[in-house]
Amino acid sequence: MRWSDFAQWGRRVSDWAVNYHEGLRDRPVRAQTKPGEVAAALPVSPPDAAESMETIFADFETIVMPGITHWQHPRFFAYFPANAAPASVLAEYLVSTVAPQCMLWQTSPAATEMETVVLDWLRQAIGLPEGFAGVIQDSASSATLAAVLTMRERALGWAGNTSGLAGQKQLRVYCSREVHTSIDRAIWVAGIGEENLRRIPATGANRGMDADALDKAIRADIADGFLPAGIIACIGGTGVGAMDDLTAIMPVAREHGLYVHVDAAWAGAAMICPEFRHYWEGIEDADSVVFNPHKWLGAQFDCSAHFIRSPDDLVRTLAIQPEYLKTHGAEGIINYSEWSVPLGRRFRALKIWFLVRAYGLDGLREMIRNHVDWSGALARRLGAEPDFEIVTDPVLSLFSFRYMRDGAEPDALNLALVQAINDDGRIYLTQTRVDGALVIRFTVGAFSATEEDVKTAGDVIVEIARNLEMPHG
Incomplete structure (x- = not known):
């Protein structure tokens, strides 16, 4: 061709x-x-x-x-969406055509400078205070890995990259049991080790990390000779939308001098709506925050917004500057390859620029508010149906439910139900576990979803549940 x-x-x-x-x-x-x-x-x-x-x-x-x-x-109501709004698709078409490699300012000045500007647009849109700088990562997993590497280096006095971890104090990182598995992988890749990821109990309706238990775990680790490095908080856990109480966690972090990374991969997009920002009150004290515009804002995958309070710490952790990667004759420029693990970088900023301009923050806010309202209405409908139970109330547009039938083992029944729904093909759902029990998740987030699509989901769920053949006992 x-x-x-x-x-x-x-x-x-x-x-x-x-x-x-x-x-x-x-x-x-x-x-x-x-x-x-x-x-x-x-x-x-x-x-x-x-x-x-x-x-x-x-x-x-x-x-x-x-x-x-x-x-x-x-009618994709499973996982969280990976959206592709038309304006974002056009931007990706242009990027694929021009095909720039945006590792340095000099290799693509427009890409670098646009990234700086549109990330600040997003910072303003979600209500983060001035002082946070942004970079686009490919995914929240990469942003979390960068954060874990930074907290590791800071705790070790910047000696990990040079001297390795052998002979150093064993590091500890803290999170709840509601965090995404990308946290585990970051701990592995960073060389900290799964055994040093301390799981703090989650409590309350929001299933947030217990701040008192966090403080006790940190103190116990210090007494036992470990070196606490950081805390990973979640705003909108993947399972059922767990929300850590940042106002309770941040004082503990400050007292012990720990780095705090906030994973808001899915729910962070909702913060463009001021009425939802109570979920992450205290975010201004975080060291880094990540959310994915490719989930709920409509940006083409992949596009993850990573905000950092101290970019110098991130650059000190990740930057390598051989002569062939130096930009000479330009002061004050940013080379974003020094802010991420990969050297090569795509021109991801263009799709954010197209997206925000084509729909406006008002249009994006309306979409998110609709999704939250429609999901809440469906939860109320299912909760009123005989034999249905809402297990976790809606958090933004995410809730979980369970179907109960006399004589049927609940986990087997609900697994059979979610499989029958997905085999039917009209909608798509996923399952998770809450306190050991298997439940079905429902979340609205597709860019093109309508209220009628969500109502159809309710019809399909009830219809298939009523007709489900399931052996008793």
């Missing part, structure tokens, strides 16, 4: 994209293929001769598309 052919195929792909999105409600949300079915349709060896785009595109439709779970489906 040559660039002279690109315009024709670009138009065709654009038309296909419009038809795809307009027809999503007619498709099952989750892929209906069996394991190995897609692989079996692919040749074992690569082709020696070039093939026509007609053939390739036909195979895309017949082989690839049946094996796609449709994350942009308006």
Whole structure:
């Protein structure tokens, strides 16, 4: 394929994209293929001769598309969304066409300077005070790893990267049991070790970290010769939306001189609505915060906003400056590759710029407020249905429920229900556990979801539950 052919195929792909999105409600949300079915349709060896785009595109439709779970489906109520608003998709199209490598200011000045500006737009939008600087990471997992590496280096007096961890005091990091598994992985990769991730009990309706238990754990570790390094708090836990009480955690952190990273990967987007900011009161005292515009704001995946109180600490942890990566003759410039683990960087700022301008903060706020309202209405509806129980009340647009039937083992019944719902294809849900019991999660977050889609979800859940065949006993 040559660039002279690109315009024709670009138009065709654009038309296909419009038809795809307009027809999503007619498709099952989750892929209906069996394991190995897609692989079996692919040749074992690569082709020696070039093939026509007609053939390739036909195979895309017949082989690839049946094996796609449709994350942009308006009835995708599982996990958290990975959105792709149309304006963001266009920005990604342009980025893919220009294909810049944005590791340094000099390799893409527009990308670097736009990243600085649009991250400050987002800082203002979510109500973070001046003094926080932002960088775009690929995911919250990468931002959390950067935070863990920084808290490790700060606790070790910046000796970890140079001397290694051997011979140093064993570090400790603290979190609740409600945090995302990316925290575990960051602890592994940072060399701290799973055994040194202290899980603090979660209490109360918000299932937040117990600040008194946190303080006692830190003091006990110090007495036992460990070196506390930092705390990872969650605002909107993945399971059921757990909210740590930052106003209680921050004084403990300050007393012990610990770094605090706040993982708000999903829920942070809701902070563009001032009425939801009570969930993270005290955020101004955090050392770093992450949320994902690619989840609830509509940005094309991947795009994670990482805010840091002291960028110098992050750069000191991650920056390597060989001669070939130095920008000479320009003072005060930022090289964002020194703020992240990867050296190579995509031009992610463009899609935020397009997104915020195309919909405005008011449009994005309306979407989030609608999702919260619609989710709350569905929780009330299910709670009023016989044999349904709301296990965790709505936190923003996320709640969990359970179906009960006389004579049926609850975990098996609810696992059968969620599987039957997903096999049906009209909506997509996931399960989790609350205090050991299996429950079904529901969250609204798809950019194109409507109130009718959420009402349909309620109809589907009740219909399938009533007709579910389940052996008693």
